[in-house]
Amino acid sequence: MLLLPPSVRILLAAEPVDLRKSIDGLCAIVRSGWKEDLYVGHLFVFFSRRGDRVKILAWDNGGFVLTYKRLEQGRFRKPKFQEGVLGAQLDGTQLAMLLDGIDLSHVRRPKKWAPNSAAENGRAPGSLIYPSRWQRSLKTRRIDAGGASELKRSRLRTKSFNQR
Numbered sequence: 001m002l003l004l005p006p007s008v009r010i011l012l013a014a015e016p017v018d019l020r021k022s023i024d025g026l027c028a029i030v031r032s033g034w035k036e037d038l039y040v041g042h043l044f045v046f047f048s049r050r051g052d053r054v055k056i057l058a059w060d061n062g063g064f065v066l067t068y069k070r071l072e073q074g075r076f077r078k079p080k081f082q083e084g085v086l087g088a089q090l091d092g093t094q095l096a097m098l099l100d101g102i103d104l105s106h107v108r109r110p111k112k113w114a115p116n117s118a119a120e121n122g123r124a125p126g127s128l129i130y131p132s133r134w135q136r137s138l139k140t141r142r143i144d145a146g147g148a149s150e151l152k153r154s155r156l157r158t159k160s161f162n163q164r
Contacts, residue, residue, distance in 0.1 A: 004092040009042040012088045012098075014081040015047040019053050023064045026057045034086055039063075045095065051075035054099065069099060077103040 004010070017029065030036050030044050044057040056067040076098060079088060087132050094104055 004043075006091075008092075009084075010045060010090040010092065010095050011036065011042060012045040012090055012095075014080075014085055014087040015049065016049040016051070017055075018053055019046065019048045019068075023057065023066050024064070027056065027064070030057070043095070045090075047076060047078055050076060071101075074101065077101065077105075079104050 009029045011034070013029075017026070021029075024047060026044065027038055029046075030038055034044075036042070036044070039059045041059055045055070046055045047053070052071045054069050054076060058067075078098070081088065089096070095108065098104060
């Protein structure tokens, strides 16, 4: 299973690609044809004409990574694309299923759960912090360069976690 953060986009090419192309040739497709930024860490997925080979291009810490998979028997089951589109955007689970030979057109997903609004949960808007559960004032000791300490009060509430 691929565990990728949601910020990583996985872009699957609609058209088959000549997989004799290496990193530079695939980069040219992404840069010129797709007008995408190569250096943000997204995954770019390309299939061969026969559909039995796949290359995945990604940028990682100063260099490109090229992953190649060839099936000894059978073909990958690519999704069907509408006319004129460059490809499709997948998530990590879909890519893992695709690489494992699962036909995505026959997979049904249940409705995804989403958290309630912040107001209903007692949170500040745009925050993951519940203000009623955090202290306002803490006494901390600040130690200066000479080793002497002074008492400092922060702006957090004095109410502790156990007092609710």
